[in-house]
Amino acid sequence: MSLPEALPSVRLFPLNEPRFGTAVSQFQVEGNVSGERHSDWDAFMEHYPDICHPDEKGPDWWSGKWKEDFDSMAQLGMTVQRMGIEWARVMPEKGKVDETAVAKYRTMITYLHELNIDPMITAFHFVLPDWVAQEGGWESSRIKQSFAYFTELLADRFGDVPYWVTVNEPMNTVAAGYFVGEWPPGKKHDLKGTIFSRRHLIQAHDICYTAIKKAIPDAFVGAANAVIWVEPHSQSLADRVLVGLDSYIYNTNFIYATQDMVDFIGMNYYTGYFLKFNPKSPGLATGENEKGAHGVVQVPFGDVITPDGLTSDLGWPIVPEFFLKALQSLHEQFNKPIVVTENGIADRSDQYRSYYLLTHLIALHEAQRRGIDIPMYIHWSTNDNQEWMDGFQSRFGLVEVNPTTGERTIRKSALLYADIAEAREIDIPRLAEEYLSPDQQEMLGQFLEGLDKRDDSWLNRY
Ligand code: BGC
Numbered sequence: 200m201s202l203p204e205a206l207p208s209v210r211l212f213p214l215n216e217p218r219f220g221t222a223v224s225q226f227q228v229e230g231n232v233s234g235e236r237h238s239d240w241d242a243f244m245e246h247y248p249d250i251c252h253p254d255e256k257g258p259d260w261w262s263g264k265w266k267e268d269f270d271s272m273a274q275l276g277m278t279v280q281r282m283g284i285e286w287a288r289v290m291p292e293k294g295k296v297d298e299t300a301v302a303k304y305r306t307m308i309t310y311l312h313e314l315n316i317d318p319m320i321t322a323f324h325f326v327l328p329d330w331v332a333q334e335g336g337w338e339s340s341r342i343k344q345s346f347a348y349f350t351e352l353l354a355d356r357f358g359d360v361p362y363w364v365t366v367n368e369p370m371n372t373v374a375a376g377y378f379v380g381e382w383p384p385g386k387k388h389d390l391k392g393t394i395f396s397r398r399h400l401i402q403a404h405d406i407c408y409t410a411i412k413k414a415i416p417d418a419f420v421g422a423a424n425a426v427i428w429v430e431p432h433s434q435s436l437a438d439r440v441l442v443g444l445d446s447y448i449y450n451t452n453f454i455y456a457t458q459d460m461v462d463f464i465g466m467n468y469y470t471g472y473f474l475k476f477n478p479k480s481p482g483l484a485t486g487e488n489e490k491g492a493h494g495v496v497q498v499p500f501g502d503v504i505t506p507d508g509l510t511s512d513l514g515w516p517i518v519p520e521f522f523l524k525a526l527q528s529l530h531e532q533f534n535k536p537i538v539v540t541e542n543g544i545a546d547r548s549d550q551y552r553s554y555y556l557l558t559h560l561i562a563l564h565e566a567q568r569r570g571i572d573i574p575m576y577i578h579w580s581t582n583d584n585q586e587w588m589d590g591f592q593s594r595f596g597l598v599e600v601n602p603t604t605g606e607r608t609i610r611k612s613a614l615l616y617a618d619i620a621e622a623r624e625i626d627i628p629r630l631a632e633e634y635l636s637p638d639q640q641e642m643l644g645q646f647l648e649g650l651d652k653r654d655d656s657w658l659n660r661y
Pocket residue numbers: 224227367368425467541579586587595
């Protein structure tokens with residue numbers, strides 16, 4: 200193996216940090232139990248009957264299978280579980296609270312405590328109750344009052360939850376719902392919707408933050424922001440300006456708007472790209488880029504270029520250096536603790552997940568060594584689940600789930616994660632030997648050499 204010679208096992212995090220955990224969102228794991236769900240996403244999916252077959256219930260938490268997944272996470276040594284409380288379930292109609300649904304969530308949270316796993320609750324993860332959507336959803340200011348009611352209810356009933364995410368990837372809700380039109384409410388190039396949904400999501404964050412802190416003063420609360428790292432394709436002024444604009448609009452504008460009302464900056468990081476100025480580019484849309492990367496956000500006046508090297512099942516490039524850059528950049532801009540609220544890979548056959556985990560955790564360690572405060576790392580995802588418009592095609596889980604039978608199998612990469620979480624150190628040579636292919640060991644060596652140099656010469660590898 201060609202790892203650099205004197206690489207000792209890297210001792211990770213001498214203190215009690217970070218906490219290691221995994222994440223899901225409720226819509227993605229609960230399964231379609233007909234007649235019981237009342238959300239905009241359920242209604243939207245009806246237009247796409249091919250995406251989820253009626254037999255596919257996935258992890259099917261609503262029928263009680265959450266327990267098996269929580270037990271597996273405890274076995275793997277996880278100490279944080281990020282999940283949601285689905286607004287559409289606990290308030291299926293305006294002014295009505297479904298106490299049976301609340302009680303189900305209560306049981307889940309209590310069980311997590313019993314396993315010594317701290318719950319982290321997400322209040323909004325892309326899904327609205329139907330009645331809220333019909334009142335205009337994020338576009339309408341009426342949502343503020345409804346969301347305030349819901350978040351006060353959460354704070355009141357789940358006062359034993361220490362970690363909270365107010366809104367998940369707000370700029371994806373805005374872009375995919377009102378500009379690209381791929382998600383509810385399916386509006387395209389709707390400038391008014393784009394502007395107002397963003398504004399109301401910022402206000403919703405503040406409302407939720409205030410409600411939680413009032414009821415649970417010690418709670419640790421933030422939003423989970425999608426960060427897709429973009430790197431200029433060349434050092435030309437045009438490429439650099441484009442990157443600056445794109446990363447402000449997509450990655451950080453919401454953080455700037457909410458930074459005075461957060462205890463941490465939540466970052467959902469998966470991947471990154473090079474951007475090249477091109478006045479003829481078709482504009483903002485999701486779709487496929489020249490190398491087949493699916494779900495790529497295209498940028499007005501820019502070509503999105505996939506770095507060379509490994510990619511996930513969705514064609515998303517695996518570039519751990521970008522993860523380090525993203526951590527560094529958020530630290531420099533906001534100087535607050537950063538919680539990695541999501542990080543992971545679609546990898547059905549589990550051929551790259553160990554490499555992804557190992558390199559990203561080494562990058563995280565390097566960030567900590569450089570003085571960045573990262574109290575928590577949360578891997579996406581606990582289990583294979585419903586990947587929005589991709590249905591059960593994309594498999595992000597540490598636990599594999601057969602979407603029809605619900606049968607679970609713990610993936611090998613989950614054991615690597617458990618090893619690091621338990622040992623609280625990254626024994627690079629041993630883990631590389633045990634979990635990586637010879638090619639991946641070679642790439643790991645190059646990655647480590649690049650980290651040592653601390654400059655951008657590694658960019659040439661991509
Ligand atoms: C979302 C998750 C999603 C994951 C993988 C994030 O955008 O918060 O709901 O499953 O990324 O695409």
